[in-house]
Amino acid sequence: MFEIPDKQIHIRLSAHISKKLKVKCAAESTSMQIFVANLIADKIQGSPKKQPAEKSQKAAIIELLHECPILCDVDEIELGNLAEVASIVHYTKSQPIIREGEVPDSFQIVAQGLVKVYKASPSGKEFIIDIRRRGEIFGEISAMDEVIVHYASVQAIEETDVLTISKKDFVTFTAQNPKVMARITSLEMLRISHLYSKLINLVSDKADQRVAKVLYALTCKYGSNLQFTHKEIAEMSGTTDETTTRILTSLKKKGILRLHRGNLEVLDKSKL
Amino acid sequence: MFEIPDKQIHIRLSAHISKKLKVKCAAESTSMQIFVANLIADKIQGSPKKQPAEKSQKAAIIELLHECPILCDVDEIELGNLAEVASIVHYTKSQPIIREGEVPDSFQIVAQGLVKVYKASPSGKEFIIDIRRRGEIFGEISAMDEVIVHYASVQAIEETDVLTISKKDFVTFTAQNPKVMARITSLEMLRISHLYSKLINLVSDKADQRVAKVLYALTCKYGSNLQFTHKEIAEMSGTTDETTTRILTSLKKKGILRLHRGNLEVLDKSKL
DNA sequence: CGCGAGGTTGATTACTCTCAAACGACGTGG
DNA sequence: CCACGTCGTTTGAGAGTAATCAACCTCGCG
Numbered sequence: 142m143f144e145i146p147d148k149q150i151h152i153r154l155s156a157h158i159s160k161k162l163k164v165k166c167a168a169e170s171t172s173m174q175i176f177v178a179n180l181i182a183d184k185i186q187g188s189p190k191k192q193p194a195e196k197s198q199k200a201a202i203i204e205l206l207h208e209c210p211i212l213c214d215v216d217e218i219e220l221g222n223l224a225e226v227a228s229i230v231h232y233t234k235s236q237p238i239i240r241e242g243e244v245p246d247s248f249q250i251v252a253q254g255l256v257k258v259y260k261a262s263p264s265g266k267e268f269i270i271d272i273r274r275r276g277e278i279f280g281e282i283s284a285m286d287e288v289i290v291h292y293a294s295v296q297a298i299e300e301t302d303v304l305t306i307s308k309k310d311f312v313t314f315t316a317q318n319p320k321v322m323a324r325i326t327s328l329e330m331l332r333i334s335h336l337y338s339k340l341i342n343l344v345s346d347k348a349d350q351r352v353a354k355v356l357y358a359l360t361c362k363y364g365s366n367l368q369f370t371h372k373e374i375a376e377m378s379g380t381t382d383e384t385t386t387r388i389l390t391s392l393k394k395k396g397i398l399r400l401h402r403g404n405l406e407v408l409d410k411s412k413l
Numbered sequence: 414m415f416e417i418p419d420k421q422i423h424i425r426l427s428a429h430i431s432k433k434l435k436v437k438c439a440a441e442s443t444s445m446q447i448f449v450a451n452l453i454a455d456k457i458q459g460s461p462k463k464q465p466a467e468k469s470q471k472a473a474i475i476e477l478l479h480e481c482p483i484l485c486d487v488d489e490i491e492l493g494n495l496a497e498v499a500s501i502v503h504y505t506k507s508q509p510i511i512r513e514g515e516v517p518d519s520f521q522i523v524a525q526g527l528v529k530v531y532k533a534s535p536s537g538k539e540f541i542i543d544i545r546r547r548g549e550i551f552g553e554i555s556a557m558d559e560v561i562v563h564y565a566s567v568q569a570i571e572e573t574d575v576l577t578i579s580k581k582d583f584v585t586f587t588a589q590n591p592k593v594m595a596r597i598t599s600l601e602m603l604r605i606s607h608l609y610s611k612l613i614n615l616v617s618d619k620a621d622q623r624v625a626k627v628l629y630a631l632t633c634k635y636g637s638n639l640q641f642t643h644k645e646i647a648e649m650s651g652t653t654d655e656t657t658t659r660i661l662t663s664l665k666k667k668g669i670l671r672l673h674r675g676n677l678e679v680l681d682k683s684k685l
Numbered sequence: 686c687g688c689g690a691g692g693t694t695g696a697t698t699a700c701t702c703t704c705a706a707a708c709g710a711c712g713t714g715g
Numbered sequence: 716c717c718a719c720g721t722c723g724t725t726t727g728a729g730a731g732t733a734a735t736c737a738a739c740c741t742c743g744c745g
Binding site: 674 | 736
């Protein structure tokens, strides 16, 4: 398993090293503790180890596969075979799953928790393209035989379990189940339509409308209790933290929102 | 055929009708002459008529199919069959080909000329998502069996010939040529990666860098002589006409560009 | 010639980013 | 348990960007 060790470790750093670390963490938008913890874990254990699917897990995996829209009508036997080659990998909060530029080697389905799909600009600004939850897929680019690289990064935004299938196994599976490939294509086109909407929103809406649209979309998908920080809302809207805070407080004053630390509640979706 | 009549027609409009027409044309970013010409043509002839592929055309159609990346390795017989059910449709400059929200009924390949894929916001602002030329496809959403609608509009930006294949025929074709479907999926993923880049550019770059990136990308694809108006560059960059003009003139002063009416020449691509 | 589309320029306004400071909540180390 | 650092949040002031509004130019064409 890949987890931050329970034991506390105390580290003393010289001032300039500490400063550099701070800058790096800021650029990667991660906390120093998590960064160092992951660094240590990486060093000690290498990449997250795949956990072979145990018998007790197999039923759970098949249930997850059933919940995945692109696999919903694949027959039981095929799903069983797929479950055999799948494994569950746990990622801690803020742990990277895919880094932009890496060569795809596996297809993934979120089993539990949330991941963000995002892209960072050279200047360090991040834009969250999508949030995926249980049953939603990513890394589907590995189903392609061309040699391409990941064009976005994926990171867990809370404790997350991810079902992982190696590229080789997934290619074999799709070859035997052409309908799955068709569903993936269909999904990609749907995602393109969402991207088009995001583009046109970015060029034509002001920051407050963009934030409102993000909140509206999140509410539609996740309900009125949203476990996101202002920073995350900002990165989904393409604005800065401060601007987002201002917009959120103004929405609060209008009675549309209730703000708490690290989460917010939408009281009146229709007013967004 | 669907063309602006050669005969000149002089129309006298009352002031308020003229004004409304002007506003409408501005909103749809088309010239009044073309708008009225298309209006008349639509009224007289209905939708653009499909021109049945004549013998002399069939060779040209097959040549086009060969140039289309997603079809490049389909065998000659299949391409011949596809050519049988394909037809060439001519669109005049600024004529709409697909309107957002329409139900897809055909798959299209640009044979000659240029089309823009764009989306308009409710406020009327347009964003040009992509420019397609000979061999590039659009309307591929009609290959899907789900009932969905077009999520962007397509318009000819110069005199353009488009190879059109009905949804039914194209679905039949892809069913017999699964590799084509795989290539389409691959293409969609590539397009997604471009969209990701556009998104991150919009949120992190200033207007001048966005324009520069647009010019750079256009130069890579079309060479140093670009037949685009400032308005079109602006709609690709997500800025206004005026801002784009300012940026272009500043680039001209730096000796990177040469500006002419309706086109521009990139002198030093590396400085963009 | 007169019109309209494309292009240019200036002045003003509005928005939002940036920088800065500060606070409360929380967890951890001591 | 307290002190501390970090994170998430809040607020303010100032700067800079680009949108908006407006006027004007000019080229090409009917």
